[in-house]
Amino acid sequence: MSSKRSYPRTQRFLLLLQLGGDIFFCFVGLNAGYWLRFHSAIRHVGVEPDSPSYPVYLPLLLLGSAFLVGSYNYLGLYDARLLLRPFRSASIILRSTFFWFLLFLSTSLIFKFEPPISRIFVAFSSITSFGVMLAWRYGFYRWLAASHLSERLTQRVALIGWSDDAAKLVQAISADRGHPYDIYGVVLTLTESNPPLGILNRPPLGHLTDLEQIFDQHLIDIAVVVDPDMPRNTMLEIVGLCERKYVAFKMIPSFFQTFVSNLHMQTISGVPILGVEQLRILGFSAVITKRTMDIVGALVGLILSAPIIAVLAFLVKRESPGPVIYRQTRTGRNGQPFTIYKLRSMRIDAEKDTGALWAVSGDPRRLKIGAFMREWNLDELPQFWNILIGDMSLIGPRPERPELITQFEIKIPHYNPRHEVRPGLTGWAQVNGLRGSTSLSERIRYDL
Numbered sequence: 001m002s003s004k005r006s007y008p009r010t011q012r013f014l015l016l017l018q019l020g021g022d023i024f025f026c027f028v029g030l031n032a033g034y035w036l037r038f039h040s041a042i043r044h045v046g047v048e049p050d051s052p053s054y055p056v057y058l059p060l061l062l063l064g065s066a067f068l069v070g071s072y073n074y075l076g077l078y079d080a081r082l083l084l085r086p087f088r089s090a091s092i093i094l095r096s097t098f099f100w101f102l103l104f105l106s107t108s109l110i111f112k113f114e115p116p117i118s119r120i121f122v123a124f125s126s127i128t129s130f131g132v133m134l135a136w137r138y139g140f141y142r143w144l145a146a147s148h149l150s151e152r153l154t155q156r157v158a159l160i161g162w163s164d165d166a167a168k169l170v171q172a173i174s175a176d177r178g179h180p181y182d183i184y185g186v187v188l189t190l191t192e193s194n195p196p197l198g199i200l201n202r203p204p205l206g207h208l209t210d211l212e213q214i215f216d217q218h219l220i221d222i223a224v225v226v227d228p229d230m231p232r233n234t235m236l237e238i239v240g241l242c243e244r245k246y247v248a249f250k251m252i253p254s255f256f257q258t259f260v261s262n263l264h265m266q267t268i269s270g271v272p273i274l275g276v277e278q279l280r281i282l283g284f285s286a287v288i289t290k291r292t293m294d295i296v297g298a299l300v301g302l303i304l305s306a307p308i309i310a311v312l313a314f315l316v317k318r319e320s321p322g323p324v325i326y327r328q329t330r331t332g333r334n335g336q337p338f339t340i341y342k343l344r345s346m347r348i349d350a351e352k353d354t355g356a357l358w359a360v361s362g363d364p365r366r367l368k369i370g371a372f373m374r375e376w377n378l379d380e381l382p383q384f385w386n387i388l389i390g391d392m393s394l395i396g397p398r399p400e401r402p403e404l405i406t407q408f409e410i411k412i413p414h415y416n417p418r419h420e421v422r423p424g425l426t427g428w429a430q431v432n433g434l435r436g437s438t439s440l441s442e443r444i445r446y447d448l
Contacts, residue, residue, distance in 0.1 A: 010153060011080040018083075018140060022072060025136040026065040029129025034061060036128065037121040052115045060117060067104050068129060071096040083153060084180060086141040090134055097130045156184040158205060158220045160238065161227025165252045169224075170200065181222070187214060189227045189234075211238065215245045225251040281421060294387050297394045301384035309381050312343050315369045322348045325382060330399035333422045337402060338391040341382040345370030383425050396424025397447035398435075412440065418447045 038051045077092045108117040159166050173179045185205035205214050223242055242249040313324040326344040329337050346365045373379040386392040397418040409415045429446035
């Protein structure tokens with residue numbers, strides 16, 4: 001039987017099997033919690049309760065089991081992609097257990113169950129059900145990984161064309177054994193010049209002109225187009241063939257990879273269009289939450305850094321007469337300029353003859369104390385004030401000077417979308433070591 005026909009049925013069977021096991025072992029875990037609370041040697045923890053009989057408590061155990069399985073479902077545990085990923089499943093089980101703890105207790109308080117639910121029972125049950133579920137799920141995973149069913153979960157993937165993004169996909173799947181995918185081979189296109197035989201350790205499946213025979217002969221489940229130069233008509237032919245052969249069609253969007261994760265279907269006067277939606281971080285609740293965090297963080301940062309700023313200001317003043325706070329125009333959210341504040345780390349006349357330049361490692365314009373401050377980012381401490389007044393955020397892309405941006409926005413694709421949010425004191429690029437003289441293009445990719 002073709003793998004693409006058995007794959008969905010195998011998925012459904014295994015998920016139903018997991019669901020049945022989860023219901024049973026959730027009930028076992030709550031029964032263990034009941035025994036610990038009311039009949040074990042540690043039943044005297046807290047206020048000793050009256051011991052309700054098991055038949056009286058049974059409806060609460062059943063309700064608690066239903067709530068717990070519902071929590072697993074709500075947080076996405078019953079996803080076929082997790083069948084061979086025990087660690088991700090364990091993470092969801094942990095979060096679901098905590099969610100259940102809060103949900104079950106609050107429900108009991110609102111509806112005043114009789115007999116009342118013991119809070120210590122719920123705490124014990126959280127521990128026992130989590131332990132029982134981990135043991136059951138790990139046993140299920142070991143059985144599945146060793147059985148023939150795991151092979152039927154693996155989908156054969158054919159790459160049509162080749163690109164650097166395809167190489168990253170192959171490496172990612174090779175490094176993660178939990179992926180239900182097998183990169184079966186590459187289909188050569190007209191623009192393909194160097195098949196990646198060394199990466200896949202297998203010859204090409206054939207040429208694009210023989211795609212239908214390749215699908216039939218190798219029982220391909222998924223076709224991924226990775227050739228960024230493929231003509232539109234050829235792409236439509238591949239889509240049509242995939243529909244006829246029940247092959248899932250995918251593509252690596254090299255030419256708009258920056259935006260693809262934010263594309264959504266909309267309608268304008270009944271006409272469907274695909275467009276870039278507003279970033280979720282710009283939603284009302286997210287804006288309020290982030291701004292609140294910025295204000296609190298800026299106040300704490302200013303209070304804690306005030307003595308450090310005072311000492312550094314004294315050292316700057318002693319080495320180089322002039323103002324110790326350096327003011328500079330930077331570009332902020334929506335391209336609006338603002339004044340950024342830093343402890344001065346360079347000579348007063350550092351850009352008198354050169355104009356705006358990007359600072360580099362070992363910059364001769366730096367003061368001695370300036371080199372130390374830049375190495376430890378201490379010259380940025382006054383920017384807590386920028387955060388407090390709303391020019392910046394704790395987290396976001398680092399702001400650049402307008403003079404340099406006029407060059408970057410031409411040379412670097414997708415540069416300006418980084419200005420859709422407030423610039424930050426630090427960001428994802430800086431956390432990953434992309435600062436100083438590192439690749440600007442790579443830094444922008446992390447920003448976006």
